[in-house]
Amino acid sequence: MTRLYRLSIQVAFNLAIVVLVLGMFVGVWRVLTNLGHTLGPGTTPEAFQTLITDALTLLVVIELVRTFVDYFEWQRVRIHVLLDAGAIFLLRELIIKLYAHDYQGLEVVGWTAGILLLMLARTMAVRWPPPRHPGGEEEAYS
Numbered sequence: 001m002t003r004l005y006r007l008s009i010q011v012a013f014n015l016a017i018v019v020l021v022l023g024m025f026v027g028v029w030r031v032l033t034n035l036g037h038t039l040g041p042g043t044t045p046e047a048f049q050t051l052i053t054d055a056l057t058l059l060v061v062i063e064l065v066r067t068f069v070d071y072f073e074w075q076r077v078r079i080h081v082l083l084d085a086g087a088i089f090l091l092r093e094l095i096i097k098l099y100a101h102d103y104q105g106l107e108v109v110g111w112t113a114g115i116l117l118l119m120l121a122r123t124m125a126v127r128w129p130p131p132r133h134p135g136g137e138e139e140a141y142s
Contacts (some may be wrong), residue, residue, distance in 0.1 A: 020065045027058040056092040063088045083122040090115045
């Protein structure tokens, strides 16, 4: 039963990686096509905003792919890699809001505090990693 479980997890993660890699290629294609629109005549601020949004979304997808690939190397999701993906996502949202001028003072403070907390948690996860196995010795997973 355990072998079937591990096999099904492996198949699910492989499919997720394939989908995310395809999404990454679509994201690169969108950035390239939007770059053409951005450099063309009659460029609008919305074209730049779309280009920035697509590029930042691509970074989030890259971090997600990294998280899934990292699972196969370590046979578990390492928390600092997951926190990296979360921080990239929050940075994406903050930059999009700042670029669109769609923010209020306290909202920026909240986003920034969230990013700082994720980075603090990431630093703690790298500095004091959990044991590889319950009751086992701790290893540095950086």
